Structures are given as structure tokens and as C-alpha cells.
Amino acid sequence: MRDQTQILSIPSNWKTELSQSLKSVDELLDCLQLDASLLSGAQRAAMEFPLQVPRPYLARIRHGDPQDPLLTQVLPVQQELDTVEGFDDDPLDEAAHNPHPGIVHKYRNRLLLIVSPACAINCRYCFRRHFPYQQQRQNRQQWQSALDYIRQHRELNEIIYSGGDPLAANDKFLGWLTEQISQISHIKRLRVHSRLPIVIPSRIDDELLQWMTASRLQPTLVVHINHPNEIDDAVEAGLHRLQENRIRVFNQSVLLKGVNDCAETLIALSERLYDCRVNPYYLHLLDPVKGAAHFDVCESRATQIYAEMQAVLPGFLLPRLVREVPGKAAKTIVATTL
Ligand SMILES: *Cc1c(COP(=O)(O)O)cnc(C)c1O
Numbered sequence: 478m479r480d481q482t483q484i485l486s487i488p489s490n491w492k493t494e495l496s497q498s499l500k501s502v503d504e505l506l507d508c509l510q511l512d513a514s515l516l517s518g519a520q521r522a523a524m525e526f527p528l529q530v531p532r533p534y535l536a537r538i539r540h541g542d543p544q545d546p547l548l549t550q551v552l553p554v555q556q557e558l559d560t561v562e563g564f565d566d567d568p569l570d571e572a573a574h575n576p577h578p579g580i581v582h583k584y585r586n587r588l589l590l591i592v593s594p595a596c597a598i599n600c601r602y603c604f605r606r607h608f609p610y611q612q613q614r615q616n617r618q619q620w621q622s623a624l625d626y627i628r629q630h631r632e633l634n635e636i637i638y639s640g641g642d643p644l645a646a647n648d649k650f651l652g653w654l655t656e657q658i659s660q661i662s663h664i665k666r667l668r669v670h671s672r673l674p675i676v677i678p679s680r681i682d683d684e685l686l687q688w689m690t691a692s693r694l695q696p697t698l699v700v701h702i703n704h705p706n707e708i709d710d711a712v713e714a715g716l717h718r719l720q721e722n723r724i725r726v727f728n729q730s731v732l733l734k735g736v737n738d739c740a741e742t743l744i745a746l747s748e749r750l751y752d753c754r755v756n757p758y759y760l761h762l763l764d765p766v767k768g769a770a771h772f773d774v775c776e777s778r779a780t781q782i783y784a785e786m787q788a789v790l791p792g793f794l795l796p797r798l799v800r801e802v803p804g805k806a807a808k809t810i811v812a813t814t815l
């Protein structure tokens with residue numbers, strides 16, 4: 478059985494790797510030699526939000542360690558089923574800012590396009606775990622009306638591909654969409670927010686580099702890394718390729734209890750990002766989404782961690798500590814004292 482897994486995990490293209498992702502709790506526990514006592518809680522939680530772990534990410538998880546910071550991000554646990562006051566299905570009130578299927582327009586000059594409903598990995602803390610993605614699927618005709626919206630809103634200067642994970646969409650479609658957007662003269666920048674280059678590094682391939690750099694739009698990729706163990710050689714090589722193609726790369730993280738809620742880890746992450754020439758961008762406080770309360774780090778602990786980071790890191794390696802407040806016109810910087 479293990480031999481077969483090994484053969485299947487020989488890197489090929491990203492779509493093959495994506496299709497080979499682990500989707501069963503049994504298999505995950507077995508691969509990582511974890512105690513079967515975790516099984517029943519995990520199976521129950523997975524019925525609400527399925528388990529999904531791509532193999533290149535699995536390979537970075539330590540065996541036999543139920544506290545591994547990468548495992549904690551993907552293993553369903555019983556606590557997800559607890560009801561905790563203040564943790565809701567749509568904490569960001571995105572439903573109210575959805576003027577058209579596939580669009581979230583909350584910030585004046587930046588607009589999110591929900592380009593793909595799917596993700597390559599299911600992060601247990603994700604604020605989108607309850608988002609009605611199936612309603613966001615659309616055909617080219619519907620994209621035309623999203624493009625009309627962008628044309629009509631001349632205050633926009635940046636389009637952000639979001640999801641789900643936008644890079645779960647195929648390059649042919651992304652190339653078409655980018656080409657269409659590049660013909661709208663008030664749009665200057667294209668930004669892609671994706672975790673795929675981290676969880677399946679082979680996603681950074683020629684086709685992706687082609688459409689990202691082919692138009693006059695200035696390309697930026699914001700990746701999502703929470704812990705330095707997520708960066709292995711393949712991830713580093715992918716990030717390097719992006720920069721060789723003059724794509725600016727930033728990182729955002731979520732502050733997560735049991736994953737990265739200590740200054741030492743976050744300092745190591747910033748240093749590792751610097752080695753990869755990636756700029757730390759945001760450190761988000763958790764959005765209060767139902768099922769994720771056990772990841773919450775309270776604001777006073779967060780600012781204490783942040784002060785410890787500030788004492789050690791140069792300003793350019795310090796991400797901005799932010800939270801998202803529904804109805805605000807931008808992310809809210811969390812006040813810190815030093
Ligand atoms: C985070 C976010 C953006 C981008 O915000 P920046 O501060 O420019 O990174 C845009 N629109 C929405 C709805 C967002 O949540």
C-alpha cells in the first residue's frame with residue numbers, strides 16, 4: 478500500500494497532484510502514524526467541512542506528532558462542532574457586498590473576483606468554510622457582466638483574484654480573464670491571493686507565468702504561509718521563479734493558536750521569507766468563523782506576541798497586524814504598544 482502511495486506521489490503536473498490529495502481521515506492518520514483515538518472526532522468534523530490535504534504538503538508534516546503545526550491546520554477535530562458565541566457562518570458579512578455573483582467589492586479601488594470556488598487544501602480555520610461557493614460558479618456570459626461591472630466602476634485600479642483559491646482554476650480561463658481585464662484602461666494592477674504555490678509548488682509552471690506576465694497589468698502574488706515548516710526547497714524554488722519573472726510576492730498569515738502563536742515561530746517565518754525574497758504583508762487575527770474558535774488568540778496575547786516580534790525584526794520584516802471589521806473600508810490595524 479505504501480509503495481503504491483510513493484509511486485503516485487512522484488511529481489508530475491499540478492493537476493495530477495491536486496487529484497491525488499488525501500481526502501480521508503483514516504488515510505491521513507495512517508500515513509502519519511497517528512493514534513486512532515483521533516478518528517471519530519475527525520470523521521464527525523469532516524462531515525461539516527471535508528478533509529483535503531495535497532501530498533506535497535503532507536510530506537512536510539512530522540510523523541507521529543499530533544501537535545505538528547502543519548497537521549493542526551488540516552486535521553478535523555471534535556472542537557469544530559462546538560457552538561461558541563460570536564463565531565458565525567459569515568463573520569465578514571460578505572453576502573452584503575456581493576453586487577454580482579463572483580464579485581466582492583468592499584474596498585473602494587480594489588475588487589475581489591471569486592475566480593474559483595475550490596481550494597487545494599482545506600484549512601480548518603478558514604473563514605470561507607461556510608461561504609455559498611456553489612452559487613458563485615459561472616460561465617463566460619456571467620463573467621462578461623462581472624467585466625461590465627469593472628468597466629463601469631472607474632474608481633477601481635486593482636483586481637484581486639480570490640476564491641476559494643483562484644489558482645485552482647485552469648490557466649486557459651485565467652489567461653482569458655486577465656486579457657479581458659487588461660483591456661479596461663483604469664485597471665493598473667492584478668493581484669492573486671493564493672495558497673496553491675505553497676501547498677502544491679508545481680502550480681508555478683510556465684502556463685501560469687505566461688498569463689501573469691503577458692499583459693500590461695502589474696502582477697503581484699500574495700501567498701499564504703503560517704509557519705516556517707511550510708517552506709521547503711520546492712516552495713522556495715517556485716517563489717524564486719515568480720521573482721525571476723518580475724512578479725512581486727508578499728505573504729499573509731493568520732495568527733492561530735497551536736500553529737504560530739509564539740513570537741519565535743513568527744520571527745523564524747519572517748526570516749525564512751526574507752531568504753525567499755518574499756515580503757511579509759499581513760498577520761491577520763482570526764475571523765470569528767463558526768467551527769474555528771479553538772484557533773482564536775485573544776487581542777492582548779496577539780499584541781504581546783507582536784511586541785516581541787517588533788523588538789527583534791527590522792521594520793520591513795514585520796507584517797502588519799490586522800483584523801477585518803465588517804463594514805470597514807479597509808483592514809483595521811490592531812493597535813500595539815511597545
Ligand atoms: C483584504 C481585502 C482586499 C485587499 O485589501 P488590501 O488591504 O489591499 O490587501 C480587498 N477586498 C476585500 C473584500 C478584502 O477582504
Ligand code: SF4
Nearest residue numbers: 596599600603641672
Ligand atoms: S481559502 Fe485559503 S485559507 Fe481558506 S481553505 Fe482555501 S487555501 Fe485555506
